[in-house]
Each structure stands twice: as structure tokens, then as C-alpha cells.
Amino acid sequence: MKKILQVKDLELSFNTFNGEVKAIRGVNFDLYKGETLAIVGESGSGKSVTTKSIMRLLPEQSAVFKNGEILFDGRDLTKLSDKEMQKIRGKDISMIFQDPMTSLNPTMPIGRQITEPILKHQKISKSEAKKVAIDLLRLVGMPKPELRMKQYPHQFSGGQRQRIVIAISLACNPQILIADEPTTALDVTIQAQILELMKDLQKKIDTSIIFITHDLGVVANVADRVAVMYGGKIVEIGTVDEIFYNPQHPYTWGLLSSMPSLDTAESKLYAIPGTPPDLLAPPKGDAFALRSEYALQIDMEQNPPFFKVSDTHQAATWLLHPDAPRVEPPLSVIERMKKFPGSRYYEGGAV
């Protein structure tokens, strides 16, 4: 498969009055053509900052690239000028934001908001752009698009607004679509519609999607691959089956077992104790060690490197080191591992 975006050793800090917040501390991943990569993690883990740095949407006075590169089309996005970046943003890489209530301009009819990127990036006339916009609205399932073009955002429901935001982001057939918690503000029934729409559109126009969310149910639904972020780093990355049925990092274990499942009746939910690390003074070793019952002595002192689990699956935890003691994951995780051929708890049967 073709690599469309490569993020290499990315480090980014925010300069604040309290000092330097190391929001991203060495992130590496590739995005392949036509796939959906989900990034999960709690707030403050750096998932939104990672994608905003790809879009170069962070304020340049305070957000500083410390190291690394973001390669797109053979160019390093961190080094482009604002002018050059403007040609990419909204055309080759576009973004869907979390809150459909605030990401549209309330004083502009939606038709003009959809034609804006088309007129900016393509050399076509206004009337042609309007036709494209109507087609886009039809594509995202908006009834009576000709009439709706003249209406303002407040005349639409939350789900409809998110459809409009998606239409805008697709206006120039982007190669990469970044969706930052696109369904968090929506109801489950509307969420299901939007997710189906996004998967449908991905098939039609073959774009790659980076999907940020903290809802693991949504991840299981949309993702081909999953990256788990914690404390400004990716701690585990693999295919969706590998992450859900053969997780290796204690933080992934914690995330998976803190969600109640619909069919089992546990007496107590597993809760990850404590709070996320303070990135003003990030911990020396594994950032998750202080909250983890599986932490080893070395976790406090040295940052774990990535250990390879399979060709597509890597996890940064000392537990995978050949000399590490064998530990038992939480029960609910063992239940998951029983379904995965290749895990040490596999009990047979097909996945």
C-alpha cells in the first residue's frame, strides 16, 4: 500500500507563562492510501495537537516544532511557508471539527460556505462552483439541496450541520481527511448516520481518514488501524483487531476495561486510577507508569522503546522485553485475547 503521509519523530511544545508544555514528545506514524487510522486517548494526550500540527493550525507564536518532520507528497509540512500551506489546507488535506454548532459561520448562507474552498482552490466560475456545491449536498444526503443552499446554519439540526461541514471538507476531493471527534456532540442515532456516511464517502472518493475520538465503540466501527496516545506519545499502534483483541500496553488494557460491555455484568468497572501526567514536567520513564499496577522498576527510569508484536503491531512497554516478568492482563482483556489467533490466551475458533 502507498504511504500518503509520514510523521517522523515529531516533537512540539507550547511556550506558556508556566514554562514549556511538551505536548507531543516524539510521534511516528504512517498513513496509507484509502485507510482509516483512528487516534484514541484521553484529553491532553496530544491527539488533537498532532493533527492540528499536520494542518498547521496551531498559533505560531506559542507552538514550536522542536524536532521531526511531516512528509506529504515529498514535502515537509513543518517547513512550508504560510502561503504554500494555504494551497494544501482545505484542498489536499481538510478537516472536520468536533462541534458542528460553532464550526460554521452563522452569518453566511451555507451555499457560500461550501463554494468558498472550491473558488479558492479551483479555477472555475461561480455558477459552476454552485453546481458542485449542490452535488456535494446531495452526496452527503441533504434533501432539497437547491433550496437549502440559501439557508443559514441556525436553520439546520446538529446532524445536518455536521453533514454540511463534511460537504465543505470534501469540496476539493482531499487526499487526507482529518476528523477531530466528528460525532462526539451528536446523539447515538445521528452518530450512526454520520459514521455510515463517512464510510460510504470514503469508498466513493478513496480518501485517507485520520479519525480522532475517545469513544472505543466508534473506533471499532470505523478504523482499519488504531494508534493509542498517552502523554504526548503513541504507546501502541496496530490493526483494529490487534488493538481490540491482542492489546499489549497496560494503558490500552485500562482503556478497554473501563468501558462496560452490553452483554456482561461486571460488579465493578475497572477505573484507571489517578490523572493524566503534567506535560510541563513530563515523567522521566514511561508516562503511564505512575497510574499502572503493571509498572516495573525500569518504567520509572527509562522510556520504553517500541517492541514489535507483529509486522503491523507495535507497543511501547517494557513488559514486552524478553527479560520482563510475565504479567496477567485484566480479566476482561484476557476474554478479548481468547478470540485472537496468535495471542497466548487463544482458545481456537475464528475471529
Add this chain to the structure above:
Amino acid sequence: MAEKLLEIKNLKQHFNVGKSNEVKAVDDISFDIYKGETLGLVGESGCGKSTTGRSIIRLYDATSGDVFYEGENVHGKKSKKDLKKFNRKMQMIFQDPYASLNPRMKVMDIIAEGIDIHGLAKNGAERKQMVFELLETVGLNKEHANRYPHEFSGGQRQRLGIARALAVDPDFIIADEPISALDVSIQAQVVNLLKELQEKKGLTYLFIAHDLSMVKYISDRIGVMYFGKLVELAPAEDLYKNPMHPYTQSLLSAIPLPDPNYERNRVRKSYDPASHNYTEKDDVQMREITPGHFVQCSTSEFEALKASVAVR
């Protein structure tokens, strides 16, 4: 099941009554809440679940209908003294831990506000002691009493909200989406705390939420609301295993679960309220299909549901 703690009868909450934009936020709903149980209330935004909670605790004046608390009608005209008595028994935890705490008050005073109003502490030392104990109950410590809300994280703030609700030693707590604004890992902490407190103090909860998997986990019974009406009420397990109302079925089929295999095979059902074809003559109301499992249906639908249960 145990005795009734709360009886809600034909509760209606209409806004803008008599105007063209009248909203029937809660339209004639009735249910009971039993002592020591957790009743979950789910539905999409705008279905009236929060309004129901707020009407019960009298944050809104209900348009019509009654709420009986241990057999005593708590709505309607009340003297200040009666209201005070009632307010002590019923407390609320709000959705947004950032907006529901006064930023200019210290934690000590936020939590002690109820204690002061009801005169529960004899002197300053006792008041302090009570606040310290409450903080420990919710997993914070007494050093936190002298801080302001902005010094706390979202999960900690929600703990403060819980401590404040507990301060007057209530029997019944309405939790209005208490975990929606929190991170996944923190949600589990707060839910566990609520469960623990229920066991220790014998509390009764009305738990309002839209996250269905969390609701199932915490609730004994669950009510499903749709456009101001209660459409189904059943024991939690039963509701998830045998949803009977088509809206409940569509709602359950829309939840994504953290299981890729399940997700690949999940088929979503959609719900069209017109599919019932109710006419004026149909007597649409809540009817008990199996013991404890109520569904809003017409007489003909009732017969059909009864028959389908008999087959099973």
C-alpha cells in the same frame, strides 16, 4: 420489589403555553421509583429526559401532574418549611462540572451551603468536620477544602458536585448526565463512586444519560423517552435483551461497541414514528407486557406483543 419512594403521575411540563411555539417537553408521563434502586432515563437530546428530572425536583413548576414522595404530594403550593423538608431529601448532580460550581466560592463553602441552609451543624468546628468527612467520602482530602473550583480537574469537580449533594444527607439523588463531560477513564471512577455510595448509604438514584452502555451498567431499571413521552420501561437486562418498542430497538442498534467483530455485523434499524399508524380512536398508553416490562402501545399492538412473548 421494595416499597415505592417516588411516584410520578401524569407529569406534564409544557413551555410557552398558549403561544404558537408551545413545546410539550414532557407530555404526560407516569412512573414509580423504588427505594434503593437506580432508575436510568435515556433518549436522544431534546426528548425531555433532563426536563423530567428538573420538574421532579421543582426546578421548573410542572404544568400539571403530581409527584408523591413517600406518599406525600410534593408539588403544588407549599409552605417554606415544607419545601425545606422536601429539599433535604432530594438532591441533584448536574451535567457540567465546570458550570455548576460557583467559581468565587471556596470548596468549603460550596459544600457547606446546604449544611448552613438547613442548620445541620451546631458550630463552625462541626461544619468543618462535616465538610472534611464529605470530601473523604468522595475520594478527595481535607486539604482541598480551602481551594477554589478552578484548581480541580473535571473528574475532581464532579466529585465536589457529589459531595455537595450528599451534604444534607438525602435519600434520593437525581444525576443529570453526571459523566457526559468526563474522559472515559475518569467516567469509570465517578460511576464506581456513585455505586459505592449507593451501597453504603442506601441511596436511590434517577440517572439521566445518553450513553446507553453506562446506563445499563449502573441501572436496575431503565426508561426510554422519545419526544416527551416514556415509550418503554423495563428492568435493565430485559430492556437490552428484549427491546419491544421499535424506537428502543433502533436506539440499541445504533450503539457502537468496542468490539470490531460485532461492529462488522451490526445492522442498524431506523425508527419512523408514522409506522404505528395511530388513529384518534387508538388508546395509546403504557401497558405491561411481561412482569415489570411496560411498553407504550395501542390495544392492537398490545395483543401482538403479548402473542410474540407467548411464542418465545
